[in-house]
Amino acid sequence: MSVYIALLRAVNVGGTGKLxxxxxxxxxESAGFADVRTYIASGNVVFKSALSKTAVKAKLEQCLADYAGKPVGVLIRTGKEMAAVLAANPFKSAAPNRAVVIFLDGPPPADALASASGKHAEEMALGEHEIYVHYPDGIGASKLKIPAAKAGTARNINTVATLAEWAGA
Structure with a gap:
């Protein structure tokens, strides 16, 4: 069985998508996943499944759509992929609550950083299927808009580290 991490989009954020x-x-568990653990109330779940990554995503999205009555975006990473995302963090010296990973289903567009607006002190870098952002003044004070991020979901480095640890255990 493989270990997967599911990252749900727009769950329990700003009063939308309550789950x-x-x-x-x-x-x-009803979808047949094993050893299911959730982490904080923003839609992070670690589990095991014999299904492929694509099949896990499709099955979970269907279960969530049936539950919510509307599509719920899900991004899936294997335990190894999450560990690689953490290792590739270009902002290792930044406070982990001020650096985020925006997870995407595919590679970020080549112009993802150039098309960002409202940049002040933020630093950005592209990953394989992620965009890394360091918010030195805090995310709440930022006016940064990254159009490519609309299709993804962000987690701070503290969360990424915990999910990677759980997936590796």
């Missing part, structure tokens, strides 16, 4: 983590665990 209790106990419900998410139950949905994953």
């Amino acid at each position: 209790p983590m106990s419900e998410l665990r139950s949905l994953c």
Whole structure:
């Protein structure tokens, strides 16, 4: 069985997409996933499955759509992929709560950084299927807009590290 991490988009953020983590665990278990663990209330779940990454994504998206009555975006990473994302963090000296990874389904567009607007002190870098952003003044003070990020979901480095650790355990 492979270890997967599912990152849900727009769950429990700003009052939209309410999904209790106990419900998410139950949905994953009813889908046949094993050793299901959720982390914080923003749609992070680690589990095991014999299915392929593509099949896991499709199955979880269907379960969530049935539950919510609308599509819920899901990004999937294997445990190894999450560990690689953490290792590739170009902002290792930054406070982990001020650096985020924006997870995407595919490679970021070549112009992802050039098309960003509202940049002040933020630093950005492209990953394989991610965009890394360091917010030295905090994300709440930032006016940064990255059009490519609309199709993704962001997690701070603290969360990425915990998910990578859980997936490796």
